[in-house]
Amino acid sequence: MSRHVPLHGIIGYTITPFQEDGRVDLGTLQLLTDRMAGSGVHAIAPLGSTGSLPYLDDGEREAVIEATMKAVRGRVPVLAGVSSLTTERTLHHARFAERAGAAAVMVIPMSYWKLTEEEIFRHFDRIASALSIPIMAYNNPATGGLDMTPEFLARLLQIPNVTMVKESTGDVGRMHRLRQVAGEDVAFYNGSNPLALAAFAAGARGWCTAAPALIPELNLRLYREVVQKGDLAAARKVFQQQLPLLQFIVKGGLPRTIAAGLELRGTRVGPLRAPLLPLPETEREALRRILEKLEV
Amino acid sequence: MSRHVPLHGIIGYTITPFQEDGRVDLGTLQLLTDRMAGSGVHAIAPLGSTGSLPYLDDGEREAVIEATMKAVRGRVPVLAGVSSLTTERTLHHARFAERAGAAAVMVIPMSYWKLTEEEIFRHFDRIASALSIPIMAYNNPATGGLDMTPEFLARLLQIPNVTMVKESTGDVGRMHRLRQVAGEDVAFYNGSNPLALAAFAAGARGWCTAAPALIPELNLRLYREVVQKGDLAAARKVFQQQLPLLQFIVKGGLPRTIAAGLELRGTRVGPLRAPLLPLPETEREALRRILEKLEV
Amino acid sequence: MSRHVPLHGIIGYTITPFQEDGRVDLGTLQLLTDRMAGSGVHAIAPLGSTGSLPYLDDGEREAVIEATMKAVRGRVPVLAGVSSLTTERTLHHARFAERAGAAAVMVIPMSYWKLTEEEIFRHFDRIASALSIPIMAYNNPATGGLDMTPEFLARLLQIPNVTMVKESTGDVGRMHRLRQVAGEDVAFYNGSNPLALAAFAAGARGWCTAAPALIPELNLRLYREVVQKGDLAAARKVFQQQLPLLQFIVKGGLPRTIAAGLELRGTRVGPLRAPLLPLPETEREALRRILEKLEV
Amino acid sequence: MSRHVPLHGIIGYTITPFQEDGRVDLGTLQLLTDRMAGSGVHAIAPLGSTGSLPYLDDGEREAVIEATMKAVRGRVPVLAGVSSLTTERTLHHARFAERAGAAAVMVIPMSYWKLTEEEIFRHFDRIASALSIPIMAYNNPATGGLDMTPEFLARLLQIPNVTMVKESTGDVGRMHRLRQVAGEDVAFYNGSNPLALAAFAAGARGWCTAAPALIPELNLRLYREVVQKGDLAAARKVFQQQLPLLQFIVKGGLPRTIAAGLELRGTRVGPLRAPLLPLPETEREALRRILEKLEV
Incomplete structure (x- = not known):
């Protein structure tokens, strides 16, 4: 196999909506996914942290993948989250995603017991x-x-x-260091929203973000200004404009804040899965003000 | 319900052994549990961190509880680990443990998304x-x-x-502070092995530890010297004696090191579940020397 | 030279009082030192963190040492703080303290640039x-x-x-580890107030504390109960009694809180040296309530 | 006074050289300063961390300022470090620098006792x-x-x-946040070498760095590519080229590594002040290789 790198640009992460009875709401998932796929983003990523992956059982994960593939209809590549605590379950979900047509899978090594580098390496190698x-x-x-x-x-x-590689530590120095040790052609992606501009300046291929559920055009504009046009002054301007929302969703937790934002915009996405609670009312109000300002 | 506190003293945590094919080895689990229950410890705790709880599926957890109850045969109370990422699964396992005859259940709030205090409180309250x-x-x-x-x-x-409350931060100040805010009769237990002496001096009711799989007599002697006899000089002596083993199992990870120790003592307990790997050979050798010194 | 260990028990740290014009108030220093030396503590330590050492110039440090020696009048040993950023200045002050009659000097390696272990070792070796x-x-x-x-x-x-060795990390495990690597006769002292009971239980020779400026009798009683009588239950009781004050002085900063406490008790000790500010009024009130409760 | 901002671009920090007998070597200081001022940097900064400021006494600091002003001869503005633990000493040195002709002074609040925001604010306000x-x-x-x-x-x-503002936490998010709360015209400078490219992309006015003692041309080229030409690809290339040296001087400590680099290039700068030791031989060798690669 050659070094296949099927992803670039704005990679939009979808939330997993729930029905009032706690079951995954596949209909709304397809609605949201279809909308995001049509917004211009370069890829769709279900079952990330944004998609509440670790809180879903095996059957739910499979249903989300299938519903996502249907909703995307091949318009953009799909990056599927498949991580589990055990190697066996991660492998199971990775194979499922492959069969379902995902372009790539994303794997985060998960800890209860801290893993050694040898354990992490073998985990990836096996998968x-x-x-x-x-x-x-x-x-x-x-x-x-x-x-x-x-x-x-x-x-x-x-x-x-x-x-x-998707880097979410928030330390841009890690990205420069990665280029140093893995070669300047290394395909790395930024997963830290407040680092979006710095990461593109450092050479990131893409930005993995939940923000396109709310502000796809601003996310795309940043990519165009900095990567395609190379206009740093314009890039800074559009970045600072969206920064309050990026900071808000990171601070409040992605599933919780994106869900609140979608509801403020008129789409019911249901409760989060317990023990996760919805965004408190005062923070919801703060989010409403941030969104209003962006719409002007 | 009154403030029922069914546990004190040395609370021995059991590992979950596996067969070569990766399935839980219930026969060896019962052997190890029976042996520990007969060693003088004051309680038995399956499905803790030591028992690899988060790496087991629902059916395996239930089988471990049932096998443990049979092996203990009512000689000491059983404290069952039942934690899951979701409230619903935690509740499921807590009820199972109750029906199976556990004296109490242990619940650690688990994060993928960081939980707020309100989320943790409701999680406990619901269970x-x-x-x-x-x-x-x-x-x-x-x-x-x-x-x-x-x-x-x-x-x-x-x-x-x-x-x-089981406190495992390793900060004895937390225990004194807990007495301050929850009253001097608060039933707290120490889960940090290198803190065992300090915690008993601070008034801990018990010590939650995996060490009785290897050195039950030394663990019990510490409890007797410091809690029952109040002889600090003798307690310090027996504590410093077992400290190298306590430090070793904490540093190397409990399931891994306890498994290696049991194998060095002649009991086959099988591989850990991937991605967890067995103790490397050089560390195994270090453990052998620590155990030999304790046996003299 | 043999392994001379001239200190044990309650080692009381004195603050450095200032006049309204900012100069060191040697008269009040002698008054406070005389009072503490007569309170039963086992040693007096000027020029610690409590004594604002790093904020004093060379002449002021020397004057404090001399005034302390005079006020103590040989009743108890004096442990003098002599630390500076450079080896040369530390050496200068250590020699001065020795000539003035100090029983021992205390040296904390100080960083602007982080020192390597080799740099710290040579610093101590040279002094x-x-x-x-x-x-x-x-x-x-x-x-x-x-x-x-x-x-x-x-x-x-x-x-x-x-x-x-004076250990102030607040981690009692460090003390047990020190006994392990330096031998069970190692002379170590606790400098973390909320750890006082745990440290004595671990075998500390003494407790280095600013608290005797306000509650010498309670500090001494803890030492007697745990070290001399070995009565853990009584020790816990007297420790929990003084814990609110210990927590308060640690949280608020020693010079600031001890100064406020002395003023609440009627001794004017003047302003701290800028940029340090006095204890804010609301915290002063909280301290007043803690002290009143201890006096009942 | 208006909002006067006299600095931009590459702000070169000078080391303080010492004679073998430990005294400051003002002759070599002037040689190095003259050389750096002539290298094209936009400003010269004596008495930073690089200049070992906290290890110098009052007279030495004043002599360094005077020697620097003479060597610079008005070619570029001088930014003088004047920080001390006390407000009074900081003020003293700030006034001295002003009288000597410095364009600005740099003040870092220093801790032995952690300062509150109120204490830090008053410290700056007073100065x-x-x-x-x-x-x-x-x-x-x-x-x-x-x-x-x-x-x-x-x-x-x-x-x-x-x-x-000079920001040296290494977190580029702080810079974007500063623009958000202080306005997009805020004059901020980057003090974290491995963040140089990201900081300029974020809108930094300048880069405060010790590197011009060794590689002024590469430092200046980064500034030109990213700030003046806006060519991100070229900027990344010249940044990655100098990154190994930047990482090395940060990891090894600025005075130590810059001194070693100058000596490798043929300028004797003498020992550091104890307790600081020179760069160990193996690291010196690594530095030699990094410098050789940059000279090809």
Whole structure:
């Protein structure tokens, strides 16, 4: 297999909506996915942190993948989240996503017990050897509980179909370091919303973000200004414009804040799964003001 | 329901052994549990971090509880780990443990998304309201990813059947602070092995530890010297004696090191579940030397 | 020189009072020092963090040492703080303290640039080689900015007249670890107020504390109960009684809170040196209530 | 006074060389300063962390300022470091620098005791009110021990002649946040070498760096590519080229590594002041290789 890198640009993460009775709401999921796929984003990513992946059971994950593929209808590539605590379950979901037509899968090593680098390497190697689509190795110690250094990520990238890295530590120095140790052609993506401009300046291929559920045009405009036009002054302007929303969704938690934003915009997406609670009323009000300002 | 506190002293945590094909080895589990229950410990705790709880599926968890109850045969109370990421699954396993005869259940709030205090409180409240056995609220940010302050733990203790706290931050100041805010009769337990002496000196009711799989007599002797006899000099001596083993199992990870120790002592307990790997050979050798020194 | 260890028990740290014009108030310093020396504490320590050491110039430090020696009048040993950023200035003050009659000097390695272990070792070695009184190596990363591991402290203790360690990280595990690597006879002292009981239980020779300026009798009673009588239940009781004050002075900063406490008790001690400000009024009120409760 | 901002571009920090007997070597200081002022940098900054400021006594600081002014001969503005632990000493040195002709002074609040925001604000306010040249507020918790948030820095900028901020946390998000709360015209400078490209992309006015002692042309080229030409691809290339040296000097400590680099290039700069030691031989060798690669 060659170093296949099927993703670039704005990669939009979808939330998983629920019905009032707690079941996954596949109808609304398809509605939201269809809307995002039509908004101009370059890829769609179900079952990320935004999609409440770890709170879903096996059957629900499979149903979300299938519903997503149907809603996307091949317009853009699909990047499917498949992470589980055990290697066996991760492998199971990766294979399911491959069969369903995903362009790539995203894998974050998850901790209860802290994993050694050897354990993480074998986890990826085992999953990669059973797939023919590429893997994006996802580093986010704040959620997954494990930190992978640029040096270790470069080692993971030696596994044939681990071809992409998503960096979410919020430290742009990691991205420059990754280029240093993995080569300047390394395909890395930014997963830290407040770092979007800095990451593109550092050479990121794409931005993995939940924000397109609310502001796809602003996200796309940043990409165009900095990557396509190379106009830093314009890029800074459009970045600072969307920064309050980016900061808000990061601080309040992605599923919670995106759900609140969608409801403020008129789409019912139901409760989060317990123990997760909805956005408190005062924060909802703050979000309403941020969104209004962006619409002017 | 009154403030029922069914646990004290040395609470021994059991590992979950596996067969070579990856399935849980219930026969060896019963052997190890029977042996520990007969060693003099004051309670048995299956499905803790030591028992690889988060790596087991629903059916495996239930089988472990049932096998444990059979092996203990009522000699000591059983404290069952029942934590899951969702409230619904935690509740399911808590009820199962209650029906199976557990004296209490242990609940650690788990994070992928960081939970707010309100989310954690409702999680406990919902579980507690469906049980008639008491709950031990377990604080261990290093594994669960969430930290509960003494002030918040005191609030949890106002839920009728949340009657016990297990503190594993390794900060003895938290225990003194808990006594301050929850009253000097608060039933707290230490889950940080290197803190065992300090915690008993601070008034801990018990020590939650995986060490009795290897050195039950030393663990029990510490309890007797410091709690029953109040002989600090003797307690320090027996504590410093077992400290190298305690440090080793904490540093190397409990399931991994306890499994290696049991194998060094002649009991086959099988592989850990991937991605977890067995203890590397050089560390195994270090453990062998620590154990030999303790046996002299 | 033999391993001379001249200190044990309650080691009372004095503040440095100032006049309204900003100069050191040597008269009040002598009054406070005389009072503390007569209170039953086992040693007096001027020029610690409590004594605002780093904010004093060379002449002021020397004047404080001389005034302290006069006020103590040989009743108890004096432990003098002599730390500076440079080795040369530390050495200068250590020699001055020795000539003035101090029983020992306390040295905390200070950082602007983080020092390597080799730099810290040579710093201590150079100072020790020019003194004939013993040195207490003081570890407090929260103020000094450098952390010394138990293993490194054990190495420092191989310098002939580095005979004592003061541990202020607040981690009692460090103390047990120090006994493990430096031998069970190692002379270590606790500098973390909320750890006082745990540290004595771990075998600390003494407690370095600013609290005797306000509650010498309670501090001494803790020492008697736990070290001399070995009565843990009584020790816990007297410890929990004084804990609110200990927590308050740690949280609010020692010079600021002790100064406020002395003023509430009727002794004018003047302003702190800028940029340090006095305790805000609401906190002063909280301190008043804590002190009143202790006096009942 | 208006919002005077006299600095932009590459602001080169000079080391303080020493003679073998430990005294400051003013002759070599003037040689190095003259050379840097002639290299094209936009400003010269003596007495920063690079200049070992906290390890110098009052007279030495004054001599360094005077020697620097003479060597610069008005070619570029001089930014003088004047920080001390006390407000009184900081004020003394700030006034001295103003009289000597410095264009601005840099002030980092320094901690032994952690300062409250109120204490830091009054410290700056007191110093600013006695000066007529502008102040750069310097945030670097890794050396100074205190962290100032963007919100607090915006408050400091309301003091009339606090007109510039130097951010050295290494978090580019702080810079975007500062623009958000202090206005898009805020004059901020980057003090974290590995963040140089990201900071310019974020709108930094300048880069405060010790690197021009060794590679002024590469530093200047980055500024030209990203700020003047807006060519991100070229900027990334020249940034990645100099990144190994930037990482090396940050990791090894600025005075130590710059001194070693100057000696490798043939200029004797003498020992550091104890307890600081010179760069170990193996690291010196690594530095030699990095420099050789940059010279090809």
